[in-house]
Amino acid sequence: MRPGFDLEGKRVMVVGLARTGLASALFSAAYGAHVTATDDRTEAELSESAMRLRDAGVALELGGIREASVLAQDLIVVSPGVPANIPALAAARKKEIPVWSEIELAWRYLRGKLVAITGSNGKTTTTSLVAHILRTSTIPAHVGGNIGTPLLSFVERSSDTDVTVAEVSSFQLETIDAFRPEIGVLLNLTPDHLDRHTTFEEYAAAKMRMFANQLERDWAVLNADDPEVTKRTPAKSKLCWFSRQKRVAVGAFLLNDSIMFRNEGFEVELAKRSQIPLRGEHNLENVLAACAASYLAGATPAAIAEGVKTFQAVEHRLEFVAEIAGVEFFNDSKATNVDAAAKAIEAFPSGLRVILGGKDKGAPYTPLVPLLKERARQILLIGAAAPKIADDLAELGMAMPIERADTLERAIHLAYRSAEAGDTVLLAPACSSFDQFENYEHRGQTFKQIVQHLAEESQAGATASAAPQPEKG
Ligand code: UMA
DSSP: OOOOOOOTTOEEEEEOOSHHHHHHHHHHHHTTOEEEEEESSOHHHHTHHHHHHHHTTOEEEESSOOHHHHTTOSEEEEOTTSOTTOHHHHHHHHTTOOEEEHHHHHHHHOOSEEEEEEOSSSHHHHHHHHHHHHHHTTOOEEEEETTSSOGGGGTTTOOTTOEEEEEOOHHHHTTOSSOOOSEEEEOOOOOOOTTTSSSHHHHHHHHHGGGTTOOTTSEEEEETTOHHHHTTOOSSSEEEEEESSSOOSSEEEEETTEEEEEETTEEEEEEEGGGOOSOSHHHHHHHHHHHHHHHHTTOOHHHHHHHHHHOOOOTTSSEEEEEETTEEEEEOTTOOSHHHHHHHHHTOOSOEEEEEESBOOSSOSGGGHHHHHHHEEEEEEESTTHHHHHHHTGGGGGTSOEEEEESHHHHHHHHHHHOOTTOEEEEOOSSBSTTTSSSHHHHHHHHHHHHHHHHHHHHHHHHHTTSOOOOOO
């Protein structure tokens, strides 16, 4: 039984008023709490959200958080984008006022099973695939969390037979209390968000909180090939492994072309590797994890095979955009850290023109050097992190041009101008997007629009010359 939480008559403060905060404030008000909502932004900046909140009876304190108000609350619900250690929240904790993330509040109200998926990379793809497989197996599934929709939005619709599939981030896990997924998946651990979690250890510890409240009957689905994961095995949970490299005692692994699941000495085929419609070895890991998690959540082997086969790549994740005169364009705007960019680059053997840059997150870019040396022909740098990336990749300058393009538009044009047929222009920024864009989705959409525009221009040029457009190269 989940502990629940009675919001009726409680004083609740919601901190940060974008998607999560808006959902949290409206939910808490609808359940009878006296809600105060705060944001660094002003009323003019919040515009429509401010109106919706006021209409719901929420008191607004805008233009910054006020410690005195924070200390007068029974509960604080903090948005993932608000650092958990700001002084006002530290003061609340000192006074033993609970500071929860929205996933904690939602978990207390949601009905049915929870599959939660975390890791440094692959969360969105794995979350979407698990939900797709469950639905293929006629199990009703909700998909939310860090992927974009706050979990509170499913409370009204959830029932005991549903499964909620949640992508969860370290930011959300930092401020859980009793949150406990029946099935928790940890895909991998590589440095990320070091601009907020000061050390890798702190970041990894936030991720591992996912398993902290699990009971003996709950499952931890873990990557057996990632040493940073294997050295942090949860103590209480039942362990289910997934591996590209070896047969595991319990969990998913490869046997020739088959994705197998093994438990108590019994093995069953769940899917075919050759039918995975996604590029890259990292996606094989995501599929293995998704197969294991959805099997544990009750999907049938036949539905898993069908679900894997019919899955469509997630937007902004190695998404094919267009081919113009033999040059292919791929959007991996979701590659917001160095490891994700490395995985995207690894998915292409050669001929890459890679667009890197954005807002730096504190990790070095040097791990990209050997991969770029092997596979790239040109590097295009955009955004605020460009000088740091240029320094970290300096030794590549001997092998290929490293160009300061500044903007995404210029980077695309420079890359296309130099490209030959057979080359690939890849947006895999290794940085977050907030210096030049609203978020990674906005960056990815912008990339796609510019490429589409280029495709139209190229098409128009070809028609105007009334001759077939010659392939580049
Ligand atoms: N704000 C303050 N004070 C601060 C910081 C921010 O008031 O000190 C305010 C901002 O002015 C803004 C609001 O807080 O109004 C922003 O909140 P938010 O960043 O949490 O935005 P949401 O729209 O609620 O988005 C969050 C997640 N954002 C982050 O984790 C940064 C979204 O993940 C998630 O999809 C959404 O909740 C729904 O669950 C995005 C993300 O970038 C995709 N996640 C990171 C990642 O994947 O790498 C973890």
